[in-house]
Amino acid sequence: MAETHTSPQEGSLRPSPLYPRHQALGAKFAPFAGWEMPLEYEGVIAEHNAVRHHVGAFDVSHLGKLVITGPRALEFVNSCFTNDLNRAKDGGALYNLCCTVEGGVVDDVICYRFSEQKILAMPNAANNADVARRLRDAAPADIDIADEHTEWAVIAVQGPEAPGIVADLGLPTDHDDFMEFKTASFEGTELLVCRTGYTGEKGFELLVPTSAAGPLWDELMRRDVQPCGLGARDTLRLEMGYPLHGNDLTTDITPVQARMRWAIGWDKPDFWGKDVLTAERENGPRRRSWGLEAVKKGVLRPGMDVYDGEEKVGRTTSGSFSPTLKKGIALALLDSGWKPGADLEVDVRGRRLPVKVVKPPFVDSSTR
Incomplete structure (x- = not known):
């Protein structure tokens, strides 16, 4: 049976599927892009160091989930976002950028390539609806964009001990490459095991149906994985120089200015903002x-x-x-x-x- 989740601020902030578990662990909460998310448990520094030296788990269920399907889904997404999905194989993920026609960044998006007919795009929580709207406005009749934002939870298991912990759950860790993902099963529920993360450490992001997120989180806690809040996620990503949308990437900051030219498929026929970004690359920011x-x-x-x-x-x-x-x-x-x-x-x-x-x-x- 699916669990129900309520927040003390019901109607104003959206609770994570794991909200009761965060409460039980004594998490301090903070508003984040319309969600009420754990900021910290034992403290940012303790949680940061656990990920750098051992292993930590983050609830990042607030991330968006847009499923793009159709006979030319990959071709369509490629014509919108900056990076070239032909660089990834089926079962691979690629860091991408959704830009305006003026070259500013609407959001950074991880795109998971299931096939040429199915792409999962994961924007940030604050921009999920905007990215979905832009895709729908541009999509031909044979392309469908389904917003599954609340249907999936995302748990990031990060740190040098992450592979052993994930393997102990009976999940695959033998990914060939960074940014590869595999379909697996946990207690009879299908989930994705993605060799991704935003901490700079070895780790995985587990995309699981919301109804099964609680039992998966419980198993991680039984293995003494440190629960971590968004405070530590921010210090970890900053040490790696990874950009945060709304700060380091905005509609007023282009990928060329943000030193992210590597996330652009310059040889693609087109993508949103290509002309402006090409000119900026040639002239210098x-x-x-x-x-x-x-x-x-x-x-x-x-x-x-x-x-x-x-x-x-x-x-x-x-x-x-x-x-x-x-x-x-x-x-x-x-x-x-x-x-x-x-x-x-x-x-x-x-x-x-x-x-x-x-x-x-x-x-x-x-x-x-």
Whole structure:
């Protein structure tokens, strides 16, 4: 029998299918893109370190799920999003971008290729409806876009011990490549085991029907997997230099400016924003995303001005304390021309904090 889930703020915030379990574990909740999601359990630093050194589990069920089907589904998605799905094989996933015709980023989207007739696109929660609308507005009559946002839960199991934990659940871990996915069964329920994640560590994202999400989560907890909130997910992704939509990617920030040209299939006949992005690539962007590391004690946050002397040369887009490096780090859009090694300053509440320009990631990745 499917479980029912209620939130203390029923009607305003949507609860995860795992909401009662998060409550039982003492999670602190926060609003996130219309959902009430766990921010932390034992603390961001403890959860961050568990993923870097052992294993943690995140409830990321708020991520969107759009199923695109039809005789030319792959061809259609390829004509909309930036990356080339022909780079992936059936059973493979690909990081993608949904852009405006002006080249700004509506959202970053993971696309799972089942076949040329079926693609699963996973936008961020805040943009799921917008991405679905844009696809439907562009879709020919023989293409269907089904919004299955609430029909699936997503549990990310991340960290160096993740393969052993997932295998102990009877699920496959012998994926040939990063970003590959496999269909499997857990207690009689079919689910997807995806070799994906947004932490920089080895791990898997498990896409499971909402009715079976609770038992799967319970089995992870029985194996002493650390439950982790979105706070640790943010510090983990920032250490890797992974962008957060709404901060590092927006409709005012292009993929070329965000150093994401690798996520564009430049040789494709067309995709949304191609002409503008091609021109920007050829002419060079007026600004570009770089990493900043604090030289002295201080925490960097989004929206802080960056200076070279008295000249403002950029603005931070993401920032936090790095539990791994034990220093403040940030991503920032800087005027064109700055390079790694440059010394700048960030205005932190009226105090100038010295920083050094670096090329992300801030820490090494073990995903492969």
